[in-house]
Amino acid sequence: MAARAWCSGMADPLVVVLLRWTDARARIDPLSGEVESDPRGAGPSEADRCALEHGLRIAEAAGGRCVAVTLAPEEATELLRDALACGADAVLRVAVAPWDPRVPDSGAATARALATAIRAELGEPSLVLTGDHSADRGTGSTPAFLAAELDCAQALGLVRLSYADGELRALRRLDRGRRERLAIPLPAVCSVEPAGLRLRRASLPSTLAARTAAIPVVAGTVEAEPVTAHAARPLRPRAKELPAPREADPRLRLLRLTGAHEEREPPRVVVTDDPAEAADELLDYLRGKGYL
Amino acid sequence: MNQRYGDISFEDRMAQVDFRVAEEPHIVVDTDVCRSCTTKACVHACPANLFVPTAEGGILFNYEQCFECGTCYLVCDGGDAISWSYPDGGQGVVFRHG
Amino acid sequence: MRERAGPASTAVIVDQPRRPDFDAIVVGAGPAGSAAALELARAGHSVALLERGPFPGAKNVYGGVVYGRVLDELIPRWYDEMPVQRWVTRRQTMVLDGERSMTVDFRSQNWGSAPYNGATTYRAEFDEWLAGHAQKAGAVLVPSTVATRLLRTESGRIVGVRTDRPDGDLTATVVIACDGVNSFLAKQAGLVPGDQAAHTTLGVKETLALPRKTIDERFGVSANEGVDIEMLGCTQGIPGGGFLYTNAETLSVGLVLGLRGLAESGRRPEEILAELKRHPSIQPLVRGAELVEYSAHLIPEGGYDTMPRLVGDGLLVAGDAAAMCLAAGIWLEGVNFALGSGMYAGRAAASALAAGDLAGLREYKRLLESSFVLADHKKLRKAPGLVLSERMQRRYPGLVCDLVEGMFTVENPRPKPGVRKLLRASAKRHGVTLRELARDALTGLRTFG
Incomplete structure (x- = not known):
């Protein structure tokens, strides 16, 4: 594995940033449940924009190339032009048919199509970056499948990512405000949360150059595995088995099961007219949950 | 709370509009000037209701849900009380049915 | 300090660029800007078309109808490809007073087939379509980019714009400001x-x-036919008016104040x-x-007398930036004037560039004067004053409704009153003297006649 990593001094490490083309303001018809999306409003999510900024910085620090890749129909060309303008060395669109709501989601198929296209057009990547819940329709499974396809490490939920002295270090957000420090072996697939930094604003000269640049396209398919229906019946979730409490006394067992007398943080309703106080409450809450 | 049947609340009305909120405000109000303003025309003329008078006679302002129309600085009696500009390129209001 | 475009922004003094980046910069990819860029690009000049929104039309709103006839000169058979919601075949002028209204309703099926007359559209779609034509002709569209300041030489010649992007100065031989009603560029050039x-x-x-079928039924239209209603007397005494028009599956209802x-x-x-x-x-039309x-x-509604100077040294102004909105009561037009003024600005700039002499930019004014753009505005220069006058706004709607109500209220056994008597009575009730009425009628005749 180490032979593929850039820390071995191999020239021209390749950082691939996967950008998911999505309409963050799609409308859902309350009656039919139909999703209406508008290509004009579509673009990368904030997490993907963060991933691109990470990619640009890491490629710069490692003296490598940063390539933005999307798996999307032709309308997504604008997204790649923006990535080029921001400083991506190259871009690639893996062309797929417009979204058909009848075809089921498949993170595996998305990952396969991406891996095939990246290997064929760009070579073996040293690092693949993407926003959390990216690349496919937000199932969040693509990075894992992709790591399997590319046979490399995976890290997710990253809020900080830095590359120095041939080492990729990251900070991962855990629940309850905890953090996990990671040293990520390369090659790797990393997905980042929209936190810590914002995508840079593209300069005018690079924007102008990107406006007329040719955008390479390769054909890809995301044929999902056909779904076999074994039986059709109403959904009845199975009962969840819980181990019996250990207490000897039946009354204590009952109390344990109901959760009474147990120490926990009660829900609170905060009512305040003072904006500063309200802001403090919110900040405390976010800090408590580990978002800040 | 004097909302009539059939109307929607102002918040719901604004929630239908796509705003890409920039990091930095593109409206800044010098509330020292506002304190001496008797008309405070911006408060009711702004179609996005961004300006709120405070008890001390100043103005509390928002920039996030701005239509970028320019009404506020044109009706402002206080001369330079409202520093107004377009938000950064690509940010701000995005109309789909304009 | 971040670069921003606002009322306080000023031009930057720069040296004359040795080799400009573009032949022309067009600021604003609305109908005026895209028409200008299209003309310039077709004439073989390099054009940058700057747009501050993420896509053309994102910042734009209009009040009803696009009259596309002038597009005949730019895009043959435009009506076959333009994104249209409905073709207006029914046009109403409505006067409202209290709970009463008087409507003049005109319908023509001629407007529902080629070569058509007016259409309703969404600006996000229309503006993007037109900008697409400019791009196909070779113009470089630069979205999400605000032109914050003019670049001007010591001698006063405009040689480009500064944008809000890093490293954002862009130079050109000609700048065309189509930056909308607030036009900070025209202000920086001292033209306003x-x-x-x-x-x-x-x-x-x-x-x-609303469902398409409901709209068809409520407005008495079918297929792609639509309705445009212009209203007077619905603004609580504030000078202005109202409008209501149909799209395919939506209605747009609004006010101008x-x-x-x-x-x-x-x-x-x-x-x-x-x-x-x-x-x-109105309620039965919009219910549910x-x-x-x-x-x-x-909206710049002042008409001809409030227009900025249209030509500067190296600078042309078109569209709303040049106050090219015709708000003359029975006529409410803007997009067509933007298209026309942009087209002529592009044409004048192209020939000045070809001749290598910026004095040729003055041709723009002549092109406008010899066409509908300034001819209509000049002819109707008194109309905004008349339409927005106190009498027209606050007294005539009630007067008209009184008159018509008097004519059609049957008060048997009393015999019908004469129209002249009714007119005198309702004029008196609304504090309008017959002399004022006659004078406004004459002004109206002179203005519209």
Whole structure:
């Protein structure tokens, strides 16, 4: 594995940033449940924009190339032009048919199509970056499948990512405000949360150059595995088995099961007219949950 | 709370509009000037209701849900009380049915 | 310090660039800007088309109908490809007073087939379509980019614009400012006279969703036919008017309110709009519709007498930036004037570039004067004053409704009153002397005749 990593001094490490083309303001018809999306409003999510900024910085620090890749129909060309303008060395669109709501989601198929296209057009990547819940329709499974396809490490939920002295270090957000420090072996697939930094604003000269640049396209398919229906019946979730409490006394067992007398943080309703106080409450809450 | 049947609340009305909120405000109000303003025309003329008078006679302002129309600085009696500009390129209001 | 475009921004003094980046920069990819860029690109000049929104049309709102005839000169058979919601085949002028209304309703099926007349559209779609033509012709569209300041030489020649992007100065031989009603560029060039608030109105609009079939039934149209209603007397005494028009599956209903009147009234725009929507003539049309977008935009309604100077040294001004909006009561047009002025600006710039002499930019004014753009405005220069006058806004709607109500209320056994008597009585009731009535009628005749 180490032979593929850039820390071995191999020239021209390749950082691939996967950008998911999505309409963050799609409308859902309350009656039919139909999703209406508008290509004009579509673009990368904030997490993907963060991933691109990470990619640009890491490629710069490692003296490598940063390539933005999307798996999307032709309308997504604008997204790649923006990535080029921001400083991506190259871009690639893996062309797929417009979204058909009848075809089921498949993170595996998305990952396969991406891996095939990246290997064929760009070579073996040293690092693949993407926003959390990216690349496919937000199932969040693509990075894992992709790591399997590319046979490399995976890290997710990253809020900080830095590359120095041939080492990729990251900070991962855990629940309850905890953090996990990671040293990520390369090659790797990393997905980042929209936190810590914002995508840079593209300069005018690079924007102008990107406006007329040719955008390479390769054909890809995301044929999902056909779904076999074994039986059709109403959904009845199975009962969840819980181990019996250990207490000897039946009354204590009952109390344990109901959760009474147990120490926990009660829900609170905060009512305040003072904006500063309200802001403090919110900040405390976010800090408590580990978002800040 | 004097909302009539059939109307929607102002918040719901604004929630239908796509705003890409920039990091930095593109409206800044010098509330020292506002304190001496008797008309405070911006408060009711702004179609996005961004300006709120405070008890001390100043103005509390928002920039996030701005239509970028320019009404506020044109009706402002206080001369330079409202520093107004377009938000950064690509940010701000995005109309789909304009 | 971040670069921003606002009322306080000023031009930057620079040296004459040795080799400009582009032949022309067009600021604003609305109908004026895209028409200008299209003309220039077709003439073989390099053009940058700057747009501050993420896509053309993102910042734009209009009040009803696009009259595309002038597009015949730019895009043959434009009506076959333009994104149209409905073709207007029914046009109403409505005068409202209290719970009454008087409507003049005209329908022509001629407007429902080629070569058509007016269409309703969404600006996000229309503006993007036109900008697409400019791009196909070779113009470089640069979205999400604000032109913040003019670049000017010591001698006063405009040689480009500064944008809000890093490393953002862009130079050109000619700059065409199509940067909309607030036009900070025209102001920086010192071309805009006087008090803008006095002749600017605020337009607010609701787009309301209804099933296509319901719209067809309520408005008495079918297929792709649509209705445009212009209203007077629905603004609570604030100088202005109202409009309601049909899209394929939405209605757009809105108000135009004079800024000064609005500021003095103490009323909120959406409240006045809510009252219009409750009027017995409007309520049945919009009932049950769901709000899909609320929008607002300023409109330059002062007409010919309030236009800025249209030509500067190396600079042309077109569209709303040049106050090319015709608000003359029975005619309410803007997009067509933007298209026309942009087209002629592009044409004048192209020939000045080809001749290598910027004095040729003055040709722009002549092209406008010999066409509808300035001819209509000049002819109707008195119309905004008349339409927005106190009598027209506050007295005539009631007077008209009184008169018509008197004519059609049957008060048997009393015999019918004569029209002259009714007119005299309702004029008196609304504090209008017959002399004023005659004078306004004469002004109207002179203006519109």
